[in-house]
Amino acid sequence: xxxxxxxYQQVILDHNKNPRNYGALKPxxxxxxxxxxxxxxxxxxxxxxxxxxxxxxxxxxxxxxxxKSSASIMTSLxxxxxxxxxxxxxxxxxxxxxxxxxxxPDEDKLGKLAVFAGVREFPARIKCASLAxxxxxxxxxxxxxxxxxx
Amino acid sequence: MNALKESMQAFDIxxxxxxxxxxxxxxxxxxxxxxxxxxxxxxxxxxxxxxxAYYRHTNSxxxxxxxxxxxxxxxxxxxxxxxxxxxxxxxKTQEIIFTRGTTDAINLLAASxxxxxxxxxxxxxxxxxxxxxxxxPWQMMCEERKAVLKVVPIDDDGSLNxxxxxxxxxxxxxxxxxxxxxxxxxxxxxxxxxxxxAHAKNIPVLLxxxxxxxxxxVNVQELDCDFYAFSGHKLFGPTGVGxxxxxxxxxxxxxxxxxxxxxxxxxxFEKTTYNELPYxxxxxxxxxxxxxxxxxxxxxxxxxxxxxxxxxxxxxxxYAMKRIAAIPRVTIIGTAAxxxxxxxxxxxxxxxxxxxxxxxxxxxxxRTGHHCTQPVMKRFxxxxxxxxxxxxxxxxxxxxxxxxxxxxxxxxxx
Numbered sequence: 270x271x272x273x274x275x276x277y278q279q280v281i282l283d284h285n286k287n288p289r290n291y292g293a294l295k296p297x298x299x300x301x302x303x304x305x306x307x308x309x310x311x312x313x314x315x316x317x318x319x320x321x322x323x324x325x326x327x328x329x330x331x332x333x334x335x336x337k338s339s340a341s342i343m344t345s346l347x348x349x350x351x352x353x354x355x356x357x358x359x360x361x362x363x364x365x366x367x368x369x370x371x372x373x374p375d376e377d378k379l380g381k382l383a384v385f386a387g388v389r390e391f392p393a394r395i396k397c398a399s400l401a402x403x404x405x406x407x408x409x410x411x412x413x414x415x416x417x418x419x
Numbered sequence: 420m421n422a423l424k425e426s427m428q429a430f431d432i433x434x435x436x437x438x439x440x441x442x443x444x445x446x447x448x449x450x451x452x453x454x455x456x457x458x459x460x461x462x463x464x465x466x467x468x469x470x471x472a473y474y475r476h477t478n479s480x481x482x483x484x485x486x487x488x489x490x491x492x493x494x495x496x497x498x499x500x501x502x503x504x505x506x507x508x509x510x511k512t513q514e515i516i517f518t519r520g521t522t523d524a525i526n527l528l529a530a531s532x533x534x535x536x537x538x539x540x541x542x543x544x545x546x547x548x549x550x551x552x553x554x555x556p557w558q559m560m561c562e563e564r565k566a567v568l569k570v571v572p573i574d575d576d577g578s579l580n581x582x583x584x585x586x587x588x589x590x591x592x593x594x595x596x597x598x599x600x601x602x603x604x605x606x607x608x609x610x611x612x613x614x615x616x617a618h619a620k621n622i623p624v625l626l627x628x629x630x631x632x633x634x635x636x637v638n639v640q641e642l643d644c645d646f647y648a649f650s651g652h653k654l655f656g657p658t659g660v661g662x663x664x665x666x667x668x669x670x671x672x673x674x675x676x677x678x679x680x681x682x683x684x685x686x687x688f689e690k691t692t693y694n695e696l697p698y699x700x701x702x703x704x705x706x707x708x709x710x711x712x713x714x715x716x717x718x719x720x721x722x723x724x725x726x727x728x729x730x731x732x733x734x735x736x737x738y739a740m741k742r743i744a745a746i747p748r749v750t751i752i753g754t755a756a757x758x759x760x761x762x763x764x765x766x767x768x769x770x771x772x773x774x775x776x777x778x779x780x781x782x783x784x785x786r787t788g789h790h791c792t793q794p795v796m797k798r799f800x801x802x803x804x805x806x807x808x809x810x811x812x813x814x815x816x817x818x819x820x821x822x823x824x825x826x827x828x829x830x831x832x833x
Binding site for chain 1: 770771772773777780787788789793802803831
C-alpha cells in the first residue's frame with residue numbers, strides 16, 4: 270500500500286476534493302483546451318496575463334484525482350509568476366514525473382511540486398499528471414488549438 | 420431440474436481454473452483477480468499448447484508446399500475453419516473468412532460491400548451502443564461513397580430503442596450493422612427481431628459478435644444474420660485472428676478486400692482471376708498458428724458447452740450486479756433486462772481511473788475509460804466508467820474481493 274500512499278498523498282486528495290482556482294475565468298487573455306483522448310480527461314486553462322506576468326489563472330473540466338489535483342496545484346503555483354518562471358516550473362514538473370525511480374528529486378528546489386514524485390511508480394498515470402501542464406504551456410505560449418498528451 | 424443439476428455438476432470450477440495458468444499469477448503481491456474479460460480473455464493450457472506444438476512440429480506455409488509439413492499445416496488450418504463453422508452453425512465452411520479480428524472483419528465488409536452496393540444517398544444503420552470498430556469503418560465508407568450513417572438511439576437502461584429502429588429502416592437503408600452484445604453496457608440486443616424486421620425490407624444485417632460468442636450459444640442459421648464478426652482473443656484464443664461469417668449468396672459477389680497471394684487463381688500483368696471463397700478474402704499468409712489456436716479454443720469451450728457457460732455466467736452476473744449496486748455512491752450504467760457479463764459503473768466522488776489504479780494494487784484487473792464507445796459515454800453524460808467484465812472461470816469470491824477493494828477506494832477519496 271505504500272506506493273499507493275505515495276501516489277495519493279493527502280495534498281493530492283485534498284486538491285482533488287477541494288480544487289483551487291476552479292471555474293471559467295472570463296474575460297481572459299489566454300486560453301487553452303487540454304484533452305486526453307484515451308481516458309477522456311478534459312481541462313480548460315484560463316489565464317489573465319499582464320505583460321509577462323500571470324495575474325490570474327483558473328481551470329475547469331473533469332478528470333481523475335491525479336489530473337485534477339495537478340491542475341489545482343499548478344494554478345496555485347504559477348499565479349503571480351512570470352511567463353519565464355512558469356515555463357521553468359513546467360520543465361521541472363516534466364523532469365520530475367519522468368525521472369528514473371532510483372533518482373531522488375530535489376525537494377527543496379521543487380517545493381510543492383514534489384508531491385507528484387510518486388506518479389513515477391505508475392507509468393499509466395504520468396499523462397494524467399502532465400495534462401494540465403501541457404495545457405498551461407499551450408495557453409501561455411498561445412498556441413490556439415486543443416492540446417493532447419497522446 | 421435434473422438436467423440442470425447434471426449440467427452444473429459438469430461445470431467443475433476448480434478444474435476449469437486449473438486450465439488457465441495465468442490465474443495463478445500474483446500481481447503486486449496479490450493473487451490475480453482478472454475481471455477484464457471484455458477486453459481480452461485468458462487462454463487455457465490447451466490453446467497455448469496447440470500453438471506451441473504447431474511451431475515445434477508443424478510450422479510451414481499453407482496452401483502451397485507439396486512437402487509433408489505444409490500439407491499438415493494446411494490440414495490443421497482448414498480443420499480450424501470447420502470448427503468455427505460448426506461452432507456458429509454456419510451451413511458451409513467456405514462462408515468462414517479468417518481475419519485479424521472483429522475490427523478487420525468489419526473493415527473488410529465495409530470496404531467490399533460499399534464498393535459493390537453503396538451509392539450516394541444510401542444509408543447504413545448502426546446503433547448508439549456500437550464499439551468504435553462498428554462505427555468508424557462505416558463512417559469512412561460513407562464518406563467515400565457519399566452515403567449516410569444513421570444511428571438507432573438507446574434508452575436510459577441501455578437497451579436499444581426498437582421503435583426508433585423500425586422508423587429508421589427505410590428504402591434507403593442498404594445494411595444494418597448492430598452489436599450483438601454491448602461491450603460497455605452488457606446489453607444483449609434483440610437481434611432475431613432486428614434481423615426479421617430488416618429482412619422484411621430486404622436489408623441485410625451484420626452482427627458484431629465480439630462480446631457474444633464467448634457468452635451465449637450463437638447459431639447464424641437460426642439468427643438468419645447475413646454477416647457475423649468476432650475475435651479469437653475474446654474467445655479464449657490468441658490475438659491476431661478473427662472471423663467474418665457471411666452467407667455465400669452475399670460473399671460470392673463481393674469484390675476482394677486486399678490483393679496478394681492466396682486470394683488469386685491466376686495472375687498476369689493484364690488480368691488476375693480471383694480465387695473462390697473463402698480464399699478470395701484471405702490475401703497473404705494468414706495467422707496460421709493463431710487460427711489453429713482459435714480452433715483449440717473452440718474445442719475447449721465446446722467441451723464445457725456454451726449452454727453451461729451461459730447458465731453459469733448469468734448466475735455470476737446476477738451476483739456481481741447485486742453486490743456492486745449495493746455499494747453506496749455507486750451507479751450502474753447499463754441495466755437492460757437482457758444483459759451479459761458486463762457491469763459498468765460510476766462512483767460519485769471517485770474517478771474511474773483512480774478506481775482502476777486502486778484495484779490494480781489489490782491484484783484486480785478491470786477496465787476503466789470509455790471502452791472504445793465514446794458515444795455511449797456521451798449518451799449517459801459521463802466521461803468514463805469502471806467496468807467489471809466476467810468469464811466463466813470467475814468466481815463469487817473474486818467478486819467479493821473486488822467489492823471490498825471498490826469500498827476501500829471510496830473510503831480513500833470520499
